[in-house]
Amino acid sequence: MSIKSIIFAVALLCASTPSHADDSLYQELGGQAGISQLMETFVLEIASDDRIIHHFEKTDIERLHRLLTEQVCVIAGGPCEYTGEDMVTVHTGMNITRAEFNALVEDLMTAMEQEEVPVTTQNRLLAALAEMHSEVVGL
């Protein structure tokens, strides 16, 4: 094999190897099982939160749990697909206030404490969700 064909073969191999997306947050959250468990605890927290529960009176909680799990998996870089509605469409007409958004974030923090998610991991997920507030609040 000539040196040229070896270089060509190596270049071909590099080009065809998929670049790995950063799934470190997904791994830190315990993968699919960890995220599903965390979202279950989160949904239970929401269900006992008088500040925001009125928004969820007609909500199919199992569907919400499934879609939150999918969405957090995607946000965390995991191998999932989000199959729900886009955030703006879902939350339009709910008139969600900044205080209600913060209440939901607090519920997530409580859930993460209960599931013993490390603080650095908590902060990474919270930062990702905080960026979404304009797709949820005041619509």
Ligand code: HEM
């Ligand atoms: C970053 C923050 C938030 C995220 C990532 C988020 C995510 C989601 C997702 C994935 C769904 C399911 C979408 C679907 O049914 O297709 C959903 C639905 C819903 N969200 Fe949010 N949400 C957030 C904040 C909030 C807040 C602050 C409230 C109210 C206090 C809220 C109220 C609701 C309600 C009531 C539904 C169910 C709608 C229905 O029953 O069809 N969300 N949200």
